[in-house]
Amino acid sequence: MSVPAEIDGSDVGPLGRLALSRSAVDRATQRRSDAEWIEAAWADPRTRVVVVHASQALGRTVDGRPELVFASAADAPAGTRFFLGLDDDEVAYFGVSAPAEAEPWAWSSRADAELLSLRVAGALLSDRDAGLLTHAIALANWHDTHTHCPKCGAATVPAPAGHLTVCPVDGTEHFPRLDPAVIMLVTDPEDRCLLARNALWPKGRMSVLAGFVEPGESAEHAVAREVFEETAITVGHIRYLGSQPWPMPRSLMLGFQAAAPAGQQITVDADEIGEARWFTREQMRAAIDAGELALAPTSSIARRLIEFWYGGELPDGAGAWTAPAR
Numbered sequence: 422m423s424v425p426a427e428i429d430g431s432d433v434g435p436l437g438r439l440a441l442s443r444s445a446v447d448r449a450t451q452r453r454s455d456a457e458w459i460e461a462a463w464a465d466p467r468t469r470v471v472v473v474h475a476s477q478a479l480g481r482t483v484d485g486r487p488e489l490v491f492a493s494a495a496d497a498p499a500g501t502r503f504f505l506g507l508d509d510d511e512v513a514y515f516g517v518s519a520p521a522e523a524e525p526w527a528w529s530s531r532a533d534a535e536l537l538s539l540r541v542a543g544a545l546l547s548d549r550d551a552g553l554l555t556h557a558i559a560l561a562n563w564h565d566t567h568t569h570c571p572k573c574g575a576a577t578v579p580a581p582a583g584h585l586t587v588c589p590v591d592g593t594e595h596f597p598r599l600d601p602a603v604i605m606l607v608t609d610p611e612d613r614c615l616l617a618r619n620a621l622w623p624k625g626r627m628s629v630l631a632g633f634v635e636p637g638e639s640a641e642h643a644v645a646r647e648v649f650e651e652t653a654i655t656v657g658h659i660r661y662l663g664s665q666p667w668p669m670p671r672s673l674m675l676g677f678q679a680a681a682p683a684g685q686q687i688t689v690d691a692d693e694i695g696e697a698r699w700f701t702r703e704q705m706r707a708a709i710d711a712g713e714l715a716l717a718p719t720s721s722i723a724r725r726l727i728e729f730w731y732g733g734e735l736p737d738g739a740g741a742w743t744a745p746a747r
């Protein structure tokens with residue numbers, strides 16, 4: 422008996438199934454502690470490997486949609502290995518974090534292979550590939566940045582399944598780290614939506630507000646604190662809507678809706694926010710069509726929150742989102 426790879430569609434909440442919250446592979450967590458089984462699965466010629474290079478992996482376009490290109494275990498480059506799960510045919514999937522100097526195309530003979538990122542390809546991949554790539558990038562980024570024991574400083578050793586590391590000196594176990602972050606759809610009594618431009622973004626690129634949950638703080642408090650710090654707007658009626666991982670490098674995005682009482686003046690924190698303003702649906706659509714507003718990519722929970730409020734899909738707008746988006 423294993424946990425279903427996919428959550429029932431009725432259980433995912435008001436935002437529906439988010440691009441990076443999908444999966445079609447059973448994580449088979451009960452296998453992780455069985456080193457013999459893990460070794461046998463790695464040696465199985467049917468095994469498929471997602472090779473991660475700096476938060477990207479090789480893919481190719483088939484019928485207009487991207488899909489992952491897997492390595493065999495024999496062809497995969499050396500690097501930290503981790504078990505991702507099993508599909509319905511009992512095929513095992515692993516990830517390998519390739520070393521920085523590795524040539525991404527070296528192990529593949531495919532001429533049409535290209536590097537895929539979650540930002541660009543996340544919403545276009547199949548459920549299986551979206552889940553595998555998100556899981557693999559998250560673990561690769563953790564292994565790449567958590568190489569030593571936080572207690573004694575010794576180099577840690579990944580467990581056979583790569584889901585934890587162990588300190589050889591004091592025996593402590595270390596698990597993957599996540600940074601919880603809140604991202605919020607703020608509306609006013611006229612049902613307008615608050616968008617802001619990060620001070621580092623070019624003009625025209627705006628999104629919903631977001632920020633990290635601090636130690637000892639609830640997610641709901643973080644919503645109210647971040648909105649107030651960045652725009653001087655107070656909010657209430659804070660309601661959780663849904664979540665998705667954003668493993669660049671290790672965020673878990675918690676999506677909320679919050680209501681701002683009427684009669685408040687926006688005052689932005691100029692160190693963080695370039696500008697912030699309310700949009701009606703008509704204003705938002707007109708700004709996008711005029712090339713004056715570009716939204717976050719469809720793989721992001723930011724985009725889903727805005728479209729949840731808007732009541733349908735919106736175009737990207739001019740100006741690509743090349744900077745990190747949430």
Ligand SMILES: [Zn+2]
Pocket residue numbers: 570571572573574575588589590591592593
């Ligand atoms: Zn240690």
